[in-house]
Amino acid sequence: MKLFLAVFGKAGSPFVSDEVARYVKRLKGSASPLEIVELKESKRDDKLKALAEEAELFEKRFPKKDFVRAILSEEGKLMATVPLARWIEQKSASNIVFLIGSAYGIDEKLKAENEKVSADYKSAPEKVIGFIVGYVMKNTQGKANSVVVKELIPSIFD
Numbered sequence: 001m002k003l004f005l006a007v008f009g010k011a012g013s014p015f016v017s018d019e020v021a022r023y024v025k026r027l028k029g030s031a032s033p034l035e036i037v038e039l040k041e042s043k044r045d046d047k048l049k050a051l052a053e054e055a056e057l058f059e060k061r062f063p064k065k066d067f068v069r070a071i072l073s074e075e076g077k078l079m080a081t082v083p084l085a086r087w088i089e090q091k092s093a094s095n096i097v098f099l100i101g102s103a104y105g106i107d108e109k110l111k112a113e114n115e116k117v118s119a120d121y122k123s124a125p126e127k128v129i130g131f132i133v134g135y136v137m138k139n140t141q142g143k144a145n146s147v148v149v150k151e152l153i154p155s156i157f158d
Helices: 014-026 047-061 081-090 108-113 125-139 146-157
Strands: 003-008 034-039 067-079 095-100 115-119
Touching: 003 047, 034 047, 047 108, 067 108, 125 146
Parallel strands: 003 034, 003 095, 067 095, 067 115
Antiparallel strands: none
């Protein structure tokens, strides 16, 4: 099993890096390393066309027949850390890709066709913060500033 975090745009941009950090931290306990994949964000002005273009790109890179695809969405199913870990364990025979949408969001068709997962921050914020900080520290080999990471996390869930 391999885990992927797909993001539209550059993972280092301020908004995207916050979202990436949010989910990278939630996946820290996994035995599989997490590979971050940057997908080209559409430059179209028309939101629906941009979302459709991005959905097509995502489909080409991560075909549904080859991946369990989880859409990271505010309107998705809320999962605390332990249920998320169990969900990953249940899918362990498959490659899993988590998708963070672009500035336009995520195409409705992709949302409808794939599992939706989001953090249950409100029910246990300290557990989620601790989990995320630990994951970032592990994956940056201690190079991240844990104080800054901890300060950034609440703004993600606002």
